[in-house]
Amino acid sequence: MICIQKKVIFIILLTLFPIVSFSQIERWVYRYSGVSGFRHDCANSIIYGSDENLYAAGISWYDATKDDFTVISLTNLGVERWIYTYNGLADNNDEAYFVVYGEDGNIYVAGSCYGTDTTRDFTVISLTSAGTERWVYQYNGSGDGPDYAYAIAYGADGNIYVTGNCWNTNANTDFTVISLTNSGTERWVYQYNGSGDDNDCGRSIVYGADGCIYAGGDSYGIGAYEDFTVISLADSGTERWVYRYNGPGNWADYAFSVVYGSDSNIYATGGSFGSVAFDITVICLTDSGTDQWIYRHPENGFDDCGYAGVYGADSNIYVAGIYGSSIADFMVVSLTDSGTPRWEYVCYTAALIFEQATSIVYGADSNIYAAGQIAPGSITDVNFAVVSLTNSGTERWVYRYDRCGEYDFANSICYGVDGNLYAAGQSIDSITGGDFTVISINPDMGVQEDLIPSHAITYKFLQIHPNPFHNKTVISYFMERDIKNVVLKIYDVTGRLVKSFNHLTNHQLLFNQITWDGTDDFGKKIPTGVYFCRLETDKYTVTKKIVKLR
Secondary structure: OOOOOEEEEEEEEEEOOOOOOEEEEEEEEEEEEOOOOOOEEEEEEEEOOOOEEEEEEEEEEEEOOOEEEEEEEEEOOOOOOEEEEEOOOOOOOOOEEEEOOOEEEOEEEEEEEEEEOEEEEEEEEOOOOOEEEEEEEEEEOOOOOOOEEEEEEEEOOOEEEEEEEEEOOOOOOEEEEEEEEEOEEEEEEEEEOOOOOOEEEEEEEEEEOOOOEEEEEEEEOOOOEEEEEEEEEEEOOEEEEEEHHHOHHHHHHEEEEEEEEEOOEEEEEEEEOOOEEEEEEEEEEEEOOOEEEEOOOOOOOOEEEEEEEEEEOOEEEEEEEEEEEEOOEEEEEEEEEEOOOEEEEOOOOOOOOOOEEEEEEOOOOOOOEEEEEEEOOOOOOOEEEEEEEEOOOOOOEOOOOEOOOOOEEEEEEEEOOOOOEEEEEEEEEOOOOOEEEEEEEOOOOOOOOOOOOOOOOOHHHHHOOOOOOOOEEEEEEEEOOOOOOEEEEEOOOOOOOOEEEEOOOOOOEEEEEEEOOOEOOOOOOOOOEEEEEEEOOOOOOEEEEEEEEE
């Protein structure tokens, strides 16, 4: 049932020269097809682990077993480390929806796989960072329908918390939260059946800094269709409170994302039906379940929806979603933590085709990065897209990936501690069909970071620790004995020289290091942000990103 295998793999690495450029760049593209032939493979979620490797989860197709629950690990240079696939007990469609990297260094993935009763079961799989399966947990609801685990969180208490939906005996689904130990033992199962006794679902989950669990989704009310729902539980599984919101249209309302702010409030994002259409909706709740404010994007007669939200380090809220004009457009909205609109960004194109932002992240460089799909103008062509904005809403750049003029899209994005972006989704090839796709982008409009060929001593050439840093950092560099003309320089993201170390000594030593206190050539403290440390010699040049924190 379980296999680790390699089939058709595509990796595109750019050949980079040690030069200074001034635009964001595509670092590499990784594409994976489960079998040869025109099939469907897709990445749904991606995470950058504290081991500095990438873990992406989704599906890959195999003729004998159909869609398999799939996790792929890559290095941050795009080199495949391993591929894990899991085929449920019915040789039928299985899928991974969400992946997290635990504080214990293991991988935890939520999804849905076929079980002993030949229906989908709520499924959690744990792997070591080396790709070895640790355990598989499956939960079969009390009904005979499919059960799904859509989101997962690793708690500060070392336990796992997963949300989704499971069938009940009334042929409906219940909003479900299950907690497991990190060794895969079930701690408790919580299920909520709304007053409408119809389909309910959990779609997002977070473990709060207060040690409580917050899950967002939707639940049927009496005669009100789905209500925007947030449920809080104690870590013991005891229900603390249930918050329900029925929009003014008295119709369907959904919470797709829930985050716990550093202000100890909960921010839930989704869509709610107004008088004529859906509106992007954000609701702020106290940790006791009282709504502080409700934001609804002004109605425009078309459907709008927020699919993902993030609480920025600047204490503002950023939401990725869709804005309906003549048809849905890629949209990002920002609010203050008091619910006041700050700005909205819409990526307008001439194409009359569905476009959307599905994932968003606040970078360590204080910029916003949203991923999704954008059409270049054709009604049959959609591109895998990432948009970068300043935190004041100004567009920095738009990146698009178009494999062969078909339907490409990004489902998930993360910002690595190495300062690079990693987005996961699907791209279509005319031969292999939809491929499981991960793309890395250098986000900076400034100095280009070098990729050293794999045969070089990448990590010995130039090391920076700590990075990011607050007050000072140590820059270490490896030298060959015949190296001459050594210069170390610090640039900002615009390419402006900030600091030069032109009189380095001990060139004859194999290993050298200096301490930098975060000041420029005039002795002034540099502002918070992203910089580039550049080592120049007569034989090679190496550049690495360095992040200055407050």
